[in-house]
Structure formats: C-alpha cells, structure tokens
Amino acid sequence: MSGTYTKGGEGAVIEQKAQLIAELAKGEKPREAWRIGTEHEKFGFNTKTLRPIPYDSAVGPTVRGMLEGLTRFGWEPVIENGFIIALKRDGASVSLEPGGQFELSGAPLETIHQTCAEVNLHLKEVRDVADELGAGFLGLGFSPKWSLEDTPMMPKGRYGLMKDYMPKVGTMGHQMMFRSCTVQVNLDFASEADMVKKLRVSLALQPLATALFANSPFADETPNGYLSYRSHVWTDTDNQRCGTLPFAFEEGFGYEQYVDWALDAPMYFVKREGKFLNATGLSFRDFLKGQLPILPGQLPTVTDWEDHLSTLFPEVRLKTFLEQRGADGGPWSRLCALPAFWVGLLYDQAALDAAWDLVKDWTQDERDSLRIAAAKTALKTPLRHTTLQEVAKQVLAISRQGLKARAKLNGHGENEAHFLDDLDEIASSGVTPAERLLERYHTEWGGQIDPIFEASAY
Template structure:
C-alpha cells in the first residue's frame, strides 16, 4: 500500500481534483516503469511468522536494512514502519508484516531488474543474521489470520476496524496476501483511457499467468490465486473491474466521481490519523465532515484517498496493475516486461484493445469471478484465457522488440518474458506446479514451501 503524501494545499473545487490526475501526464520520452512487490517474512528455523517487535523482528529488520542502504526511516507514532530513498523508492511494511519494495520510476525493465537484485541482496544481508527468510507465494500458506502478527501502523488499525463491515475477507487481504504491481505512465487523458481499458480487460490474464497462492491454513484452498479471490469479498465500493472505464466518455472526471462516491478511511492531520471510515470526501471539501467539523480537504487528503481505492487497475498519477500474485525475481521481472511491452508500444496497445474489444461487461465480470479458480482454463468469448494469454504475450514480445531497449550484453527486454511463455506453453501456472509438488514430493505438507518457495 502507498505511502501517505504531505501537501497542505487546499482543495475546494471538483475541477482541482480532476487537475490532480491530469498533472500526472508525461511526454512519451519520459515514460518510466515502477515495480512494487511484497514478500512474506518467516523464521527459517521454526517457519513461524515474524512479529514487529523484538531483537529479530520486523523493526530490527528495517533498522538493519537502513544500515545497509543508508535510506531514511519512516516513522509512525515513534515506530519505524518503512524506509525512504532520496532518489525515489521506498520500503514499507504491510499489515501482516509483508515486506514491500516500492521501486523508483526507471527507464526500462533492465533497470528494474538491477534495482530488484540490489534490494534483495541488501535485504538478505539484513535478514540473514536475524534468521529471517521470505516466501515467494501470493498468500501465506500456513498461519491462520489469528496467528499472523499485526504491524503498528495507524492507517491499518482504522482499515482493520472498517473492513469487516464491508466484506468477509478484507482482513485476509491485509494480513495474509502478497502481490506484485507495475506502474506505467500516460501522456494524455486519451492515452490513459486506452491503457486503462486494455489493462483492465487483460488483468485476469495476469491473474492466470501469475497465479501463485494455492495454499491456506496448511492445505490447498481450492484456488490457483486465492489472493485474487479474496479481493472479490473485500470491499465492493473500492474494488473490482471498474465497469465505468468502458463506458463512453470515460476519463479523469468519471474516475474522480467514482472516488468521490467511495467512502473514506481516514484523514491525517500532522502525525495523527483520524478515523472517518464511511465518511464522504465531498463533506470534507465542504468543511462539513462530522468527525472533523471545520477541516477542509487538502492535496494530501485527496492523494491519500486515491491510494485507498483498490480496483484491478488503479489510477493515480500513473496507472497501477493490480491483478498478479507475487512470485520469485524472474516473475517480478516478467510482470514488468509484460505490461511494458503491451502498454508502451502503440502497435501492441492497439492489438491489446483489439484482443478484448468484443468482450461484454458481463463477460469481463464472469472472467474476473472465474479466473482465481480455473486460471488459464477460464473460458471467455468462446476461448480460454490461456489462448488469450498466448496472443497477449506475442503482442508484448513484439512491443518490447520495437522498443529496442538493450542491456550491456545487447539483449532486449524480451528476455524477461520467458517464464510466462513457458507457463503458456505448458498450460500450467506456478500454483499448479506447487499443487503437484504438494501431492508428490511434499507428501501433502506445506512445510516444504519454506524451503522451495522462497526468495
């Protein structure tokens, strides 16, 4: 989840909210790639979750990583809850201790891979003396919700109180899941709309390709991506396939109205988070928020509110792809390459839009509902998501080839698509491979995940 921003510029008009999104537009030559990923920490010796406090807890891990990197601590009520780099990028902790890198905006996938390697090396140097390892699964495979430690972040306490009121699985989402997200830029409102529509429709393809959360509470859970299924019963007001994006006239204004209709979680003033869960941002703009009478909306409030929307593709001052379970380093790189190839090449983007243009709203919703369980076998418009994935990958490969961004060895970014092409060729996701291991070599136990499914 995003870091809170700090900008006390007042916002009094709806047009200013729209302009905030428009200010994210960049010239094409400045387009960057931002990659965020979460990983679930555990103690290597006991396979137990890692609490925040203690000599070998999450706080000690953050302090060790600060010494390794020189990044500055981020504090919440005196607790170290993250690290920030001067050049961009941050480390944060999710509600259940998931360790997240929010990468800096970088020019190509090669740079993303270098950043990831440097992060994993520094994290290992800080974690190894504490006996901490990290799972590369999209959901913790063993611990119950009650066994999972809760991190001391003020905004998470507010969210945890609100989640059970609007869905049955929101706490599971917060405490037990892990994802990888890719952020992409847009140069205009029209460009944003094209990318939003293509990536929203294809987000279930990413869910199928990256499915990697088949275990819960020590056994198979009946899904290939339980993480994705959990989001379907988290909070309908702020999640889902955003059908508004496919309606005529969609743009910044429509998205702003959707956010204004979405209930708030909190308002931050100074270092204090005020619980306003369920309240209206419109009331805050008018100075009529019952919990904080006389307080008016600021840019920070709007940015923070936008960060508490969780559709499958989220608009901020960039577009955030949200459909994938986390995997190992090669899968994180593959996620970045997949969306870069599709969305940063106009021919590939045209092809992606053509690929999904015949899907109805009902078909998009049906695919979203089915893909967590069936993965690549999910039917859509008379074919399978696996067949769609093969075409999408071919488009992404061609897009990356036309981009022509090469590393020091002269290789272009298509090298990072190979794990996905292997999955499509085999017709089997990482989740299905690990279910086969569970039934075979693992002898129906999830304990081997703590050795075989790690960074």
C-alpha cells in the same frame, strides 16, 4: 497499500471538483518521460520455527530488526509514533503491509533492465540482513500456513482503522490485509485519451495477469481450492472501492468519471499532525463541501486527496499513473516479468492498438466472469470459443513485439523481451506456478506444507 509519508493536510486547499480532475491530469507525460515503477511484497518468517516474524520481540528475528538492519545500505528510516515503519532511498521505499509483509516500492526507472537490477539489489540486501537475524522471505500470493490469529499486526495508524472497518463491508478484508502479497507495476500515460485506452486494456486483461501469475493455492497448511486465492480474496473485500470499474468502458469516460467514483467511495482516514483521524465510511464529497463531521468547516488539501486515492483498490488504479494490481507475488524472475508484460503492451502504440483490438468487444459480463473464474481455473478459464491459455499466447506475442519495438538494450545488446520467457513457458504449457506447487505438495512433499518455505523462499 502503504501510502505517502506526510504529516497530513499539506498542499493546496481543494475547493472544487475541477481541482481533483486537474490533479489526475498532472500525470500526463511525453513518451520520453514515461517510467516504470515496480512494487512487490513478500512474507517474512523465522527460519527455525517457520512462524511469521513479529514487529518486535526479545527473541528471534523481528520486523524492526530487518528495517534497522537495512539502514546500513543507505536507507533512511521513516518514523511514525516512535516506530520505524518504512525506509526511503533514491526515490524508492521499503514499507510494511498490515501483517508484516515487506514491500519494495521501486523508483521510477526507464527500462525493465533497470527495474530488474533494482529488485535484485533489494533482495540481496534483504537476504544479507535476514541471514544474520535468522529470517527468510517467501515469494507467494497468500500465506500458506499461518492463520489470522498467528499473524502479527504492524504499528501503523491506518491499519488499525482498516482492521476495524473491514468486517463491515466484506467478508475477506482481513485476509487481504494480513495474508496476501502481490507484485504490481506503475506506468505513465501521455493524455486523457491515452490513459483511457490503457486503463481499458489493463482492466480487460487483468484476469489474464492473474492467471499467468497464479501462485497462491494454499491456506492454513492445505490446498484452498483456488490457484490465485489472493485474487479471490479481493472479490469480497469492499466492493465500493474494488473491482473492474464498469464505468471506465462507458462512452465519455475520462478523469472526471474516475473522480466521481473516487468521491463516492467511502473514506478510511484523514491525517493531521501525523495522526490518523477515523473517517471510515464518511464521504469525500462532504469533505469537499466543508461538511466532514470529524473536521467541520475544513476543506481537504491535495495530500488528503492523494491519501484517499491510495485507499481505493480496483484491479487497475488511477493516480497520476496507472497501477496494475492483478498478480500474485512470486520469485525473482516473475517480479521482472510483470513490468515487462505490461510495458510491452502499453508503452508501444502498435502493441496497445493490437491489445485493444483483441479486447474491445468483450462485454462487462465477460470481464467480470473472467475476474471471478481466473482465480480458480487460471489459464483453463473459458472465454467464448477459446480459453485464457490461448488468449495468453496472443497477448504475450503482442507484448514481446512491443518490447522489441522499444529497443531498450542492456550491456549485452539484449532487448527487454527475454523477461517474458517464464510467462511464455507458462502459457505454452498451460500449467501455472500454483499448479506446479500443488503437484509437489501431493507428491514429493507428501501432503505437507513446510517444504514450501524452502521451495518458494528468495
């Protein structure tokens, strides 16, 4: 959700829709240039009080203190209105979600081995600073203890606009903003046809990722009735910018149809001279005509379009890459497993073809039903004459074969397939991470939530 760090209004002026289509097409890359960008979010907390850490305070650990502490490792601070709100280093960034969730947006890397090493280094750096300040970080998909009122808001201009707008378009937007965490991966495509096939496979299988990574069964110190409450929250955040993109499965779908959808999704803001102008509910189509009420006569630029695309939240998001958005945050091993899962499916042609053969006759009703049900019943979710558990076994076998075919080896001669081991265990047992947490809550934790701050901490 973090977006890019610009003053706003940079880049070429956009005068017609064809330029927007061309901007998406710039993402096309030959196979040898395909990269892997992994992102993950985590909840910071005070280890003494188990409360969320505020942006600033005279007492206890703070978000500002974490960001400033990380600069010792060569991270360059990003300042907005006098506040340090992000860090940059070597193509990666550390940024803040609305409730103070720490997000690593990894650099584009060639292999899962590299992206896993990047995650490992980041978590070590975070742990070094956090230990000094008295902070900890949780790997979960949803805040297990704190209410919205307990949760601080970070001093980023766009978040104030979003907070005011969210209640107008859904019932759970604030829950998404302040109380959820995810792990995502960004992957490349070679052509428009390659993008279409990858997007369709990804959209169809996103509920399976939700099920395998389900890790958010608690809210307000008690079970919330879901295994991935984070996924459930997205079902009523803002349906004009979220969801499963049914039009992506229609004949003739391509860049233009995605652009049309994006043009019709209401705007959040326009950025000028570092300031966020309130454009909530306004139309980018009007902007393209020079008829945006807050900037009359002005046409959008490339960065305005990039900013707008960053405010769209479908289950798979298209920019100049494809962003997989269906998984809960979790422990270190699953932060590496998510990119492995999708790279195995999408970066080997035989695996991609096999995955498409598996899902190509699923109907839109089935895809929508899976999205809703997977949040609650995960691998036990029925699909035709089987369950998502059985589908998971098939899909993981395809992904594993795709990773083996890539033959990207580490220093020990191992390929990337071992990063799927945790997911294979989950699929084989049918027991999700959320269900294991619930079992501990009802047994060894005695119905208390506080032990999760040790069990799920990095």
